Amino acid sequence: MTADHHHAHALRRQGELAVLRYVHANPGSTRAQMAKALALGTGSATEITTRLRARKWIDEIDGPKTGTRGRPSPTLVPHPKGPLVCAVEIGHERWRMAIVELGAGIVEERSGRHGARDAESVLAALRKQIAGASRECLPRLRAISVAVSGTVQRGRIVQSTLGWSNVGIEALRIRPGMALLLGNDASLGGVAEARRGAGRGVAVLLHLTIEVGVGGVLVVDGRPVLGASGAAGEFGHMPFGDRTLRCPCGAHGCWDLEVDGRAMARHLGQPPPRDPRSAAERTLRDALGGASRARKAVASVTAAFGRGAGALVSALDPDRITLSGLARELATAAPDALECAYRDALMSFRREAPPPFALSALGTDGVLLGAAEVAFDEVLSDVRLAGELR
Template sequence: MAQARASAPEPAPGRVGRAEAARWSGALDLLRLVRARPGVTRAEAARVLHVGSGTATEISSRLRALDLLSEHPAPPTGRGRPTTTLHAHPDGPLAVVVDVRQAEWRVAVADLEGTLSEAATGRHGSKRPEPVFGAIREAVAAIADRHGTRIRAVSVSAAATVRRGRIEQSSVLGWRDVEVAPLLPGVPQVLGNDATLAGLAEARLAHPGRSVLYLTIEVGIGGVYVDGDRAITGATGAGGEFGHAPFGDPGVPCPCGATGCWDVAVDGRAVARHLGEPEPDDPRAYLIDALVDPDARAAVAQCATTLGRGAAGLANVLDPEVVSFGGLAPEVRRAAPDAFAAAFEAGLMGFRRDDPPALIASALGPDAFLLGAAEAAFDEVLTEHGLASWVEARAD
């Protein structure tokens, strides 16, 4: 039997009344908490949000009625009142997340808790933007056919410089000035640089509330600085292009148009250059092989030195609490730990050596880009407008 649907709240004529705004605000706060801490108890949520238990109960009840949250009995922990744990509703909003890489693309579904499912993958038959996004559009349409109006946002992570909502350039794909048309018409869509989104996920999921410098090596090096769970991307969204800082050899050109970029000094292209070999067609695969090749040990150590020196320079500039390494960066560091450590310490300002930032390997793995896309997607969904649109769609 179909469940009764809650009707949409009616705002005051011409404006949202204070009481209604407060109701949405409390609901958004709780949804964002559940997103950050799936399975949080209702009692703990009340404490974190500084509301009474009755208010927390009322808000969670409204969100259950709107298919936004579900509750399950929490395991007993003592003599206190029983409480519940809060989770994504099984019929709640979803986002389609897309990751476009040098040779392939991935599409998946993300729910409020950040769980990824229904993953699909395809390899580029052609690297021209039209066929690449044509194939992705078919995969997104298939997901929309299964889930209908539950899809509330589409988020695209691309191995590219993203500026003002479009792809400015991608050296690994050979793209310049690409407009990404809506993959699902009528649904909000966001586009972000892959390293920026991966770093956003790393900061929010592993180091919430802290200042995090995230660096990842795939083809080249990218990253982002996240301060208080907010990615710092500059005036046009193209900030965080750390790979194009002049930390490399000034005589080496970069596909971006500059020379001496860090981007071409730490990956498989750099290893090949140090070994006197031609630039590889797949720099990432080449680097993976070089990491375990005894004949490439010195070349990898040169990359580790450059990685350490650049990381220290950015730590001096940005003052992060944590420097997190993703992709192949932890492997480069692990392959030549002494070279990395010496370069990092030598590059730090003197006072920082007594209290350096923590250096860690990211725990997110190959899903980092999709998880970051999900963060950006739900930043769009979890707004007053996003919730109102959800309620309206359910009422139709």
């Protein structure tokens, strides 16, 4: 291939890449909308779309009827035989798996409880689930992306609510060369909220979630800020709590210990719960049912969460804060306690117009969708497409 041909090929691939990324972010848009957004001429938009349809990456279907005369404009959608990614969520008690197509549509989903909690057993069971995806899906899989309830550093799980330490996930690779990605569940949930949820269109988003402890991520222009080794966002281990309490992470006074089911149990005079998330749910139900001690426990935990959120605003200066998991439920159950503690923790210049809280728009699907998003970031990269789009 001559230098001119190589250059032309690279330019063509860049055009295809831009269109694929646009369709992924905006499924259901028309070709005219895509062309305008990418500053493409009509001829170029048609040529690229035609090539990608022939390769079974995208398709065009009739758009919805609008009530006006004439045929509705066709819309750009994922091809029914196009590329897929597998998103896996490994939680404290349960796992979930989803096969996801371009545009973030879930094609197939499975879930269950851990039969055993050691890393080897859990990963072996998950590999079987991935390999058991429908025969039509498996040949189209381009990447596996795993979200774990724990700290991830340089592609390994260094600490987890399951008790894992220094664990890799190579056991999940079902085909040589397939992209295999690993991320923290809270960080990936924030990516999804920034791109497709309550934080969409926000330049600097702070996402916070509570499950067992509190985690989250700062997302800037849709990209998570993960630090030098990928372990950023462990907000729950900032010393916003009682210094007499030792956290499982090894530190004292972690914010984690003030904001979940463990804190609620202490306020109620109960022993530490085996599953802090389920314990928190029970206490919330009691509080909403009118039990005064449960209401006080929920209010205390919510205030502790609000104070920490105010401190993070001073450190990170976000435009908005999205809340998911138990954080979302606390904001709904005790909004006054949250708002009062949050404002009290803010520097005075912020109190007139503080970054607002926004409840998650994605619910329990946020983590899976975030894992799928980073998988498609890999699939829709120049390096990967160089081998796909020839």
